[in-house]
Amino acid sequence: MPEGSARLDAEGVTWGVQKGMPIISGITLSVEAGGRLAIIGPNGAGKSTLLRCLYRGLKPHRGSVRLDGVDLWSLGPRQAAQRIAVVPQETPSDFPFSVRDVVLMGRIPHRKGMARWSERDHEVTVNALARLELDSLASRQFISLSGGEKQRALIARALAQEPELIILDEPTNHLDIRHQLEILELLKGLGRTIITTLHDINLAADFATHVAVLDCGRLTGHGQPDDVLTVEHISSAFRVGASLHQADRGDIRRFSFSLR
Template sequence: MGNANNQAGRSASKQARLDVDGLSWGPRPGQHIIANMSLTVAAGERLAIIGPNGAGKSTLLRCLYRAVRPARGSVRLDGIDLWSISPREVAKRIAVVLQETPADFPFSVRDVVMMGRIPHRKGLSRWSERDHDLTAMALDELELRHLSRRQFSCLSGGEKQRVLIARAVVQEPEIIILDEPTNHLDIRHQLEILALLKGLGPTIVMTLHDINLAADFATKVAIIQSGRIAGHGSPQEALTAQRISAAFDVTACAHRVVDAEPSRFTFSLI
């Protein structure tokens, strides 16, 4: 997907470090959905967040992209508290791809992708030449040019997901945050989306349901259980049969992938 010319056409990918320190949030005082979470995502890393439904994964993401203010603790972007940065600056530096996206956008694919440039516009100025160039390159890189005039609402699930990732790419972010980007996609499209994200360059933070996809994609994994971090580290360190069994209340079995470099395991759940 994409080609070397498109990669060369874009400016070098920006990356940022994300630090979460003692993070807690809940709908009211004393009622926390997530509690005392601490982790670090180094610049350029790919963090996969896994855990059962209701564990607090999406709530953690909302704190990371400043949709909700922490009740306690902090989120820092390259050492600076996220809430001390202007909303416009956060929008330039952090791109978000969510599960719940309106299916009835009355816009073409090109229009939706171009929206990623809104944080960089000044007032009601016209789209710049750079805006058009970045949009064209993203459409090429994600193999969407042939769909550029199609209405977004008419696309398949996999096509819509690629459009939303293209919108994130033209934003030129330092971090891309994604909530279940492979949800409702078949296996081929799941693998295509994750392969695409691996090659983008910015720091990536995403939630995933599939443990084996997380192990293959991520450089770091965080396991969330009952609003707390139950494990954090490289896939080899964090994803143990014991932790997975405890987090998902199942019996997990690890199977070593023969000849995998580095050593890797897949998991089956009983």
């Protein structure tokens, strides 16, 4: 097992706003320690709802989520936050803090009451800023950053939690192509178990060790990208025409899409 990472298993996870009307139903999937799982699917498929169940934001009506075999809901909120970090899709635009302060917030689950920040807290924060190449921006106001810089700061905050699992909701949303690639390369190098939703199927294929496809709240595929990301599967899930193109090198596969 890679050091500092954990395995996650979800079994039969079901949740809905109203009883008998589930948004997600019977979701069973896993990601090994150090693995990278990309969850894809059309808008409204239940991806964000599933993420909330995986990080203890929503308690499943049925089923279970386990981290290294431990039921997530047997952990207290602080214990869960020490093991799982979350990077949400939306962040308040008027966040009145410096980049350093934002990253330091990742130490809150390790802080005892209202005690002052410890030397360890500051050390971890400095290391997270350096890891995400934010040293020169540490004193800048978070609201003054570009989209890509904000995303790096939020990932640095997650890393400062020293989690075993990082869950991200659309981390490449609203970013240009270069920043999308930079963020995903940074995530690959963190040495943590990663679960993320992604809109771009080609990015998901390049980034993930495993892919899960959601459609109408149900899991329609889960496995290695080459096995799950097929023309038939993608066409069915997204209701589009899909074509797969193989490069001369043989190891590069790209989808293109059209309306049916």
